[in-house]
Amino acid sequence: MVSSSDRPRKLPGTSHLAAIRLLDEGGEIVATIDNRPGSQLSLAVYNHLAQTFGAITPEAARKGLELFGEHVEEARANPGKHPNIDRLLEIADGRRTLRAKHVFAL
Numbered sequence: 001m002v003s004s005s006d007r008p009r010k011l012p013g014t015s016h017l018a019a020i021r022l023l024d025e026g027g028e029i030v031a032t033i034d035n036r037p038g039s040q041l042s043l044a045v046y047n048h049l050a051q052t053f054g055a056i057t058p059e060a061a062r063k064g065l066e067l068f069g070e071h072v073e074e075a076r077a078n079p080g081k082h083p084n085i086d087r088l089l090e091i092a093d094g095r096r097t098l099r100a101k102h103v104f105a106l
Contacts, residue, residue: 011047011048011067012051013044014035014043014044015035016104016105017035017047019043019103020043020046021100022046022101023098024098025096027099030098031087031098033084042084045064045067045084046064046100047100047102049063055097055100056091056098057091057097061087061089064088065085071085075089
């Protein structure tokens, strides 16, 4: 597992992104992760997963949970506190796959 201090350096940069939109199988936006303080780790993780796996699949979600590390236990203990981790937990169980649409910064 990647430690908290190493995680941001190991993930691709996201300064070129304004957000990532997550779309369901019908193309509807189900969530948006903006590039703002408090969401930048989530943005980096989801960006990495989209680049590596092509979509947020169950396999990608399991990798994302590894990247979030110790935050996953807190999310499990406090459902709703970390919605981006909650989403990966749901996807990792094989319930769905989401496409990622990058929104580039101007």
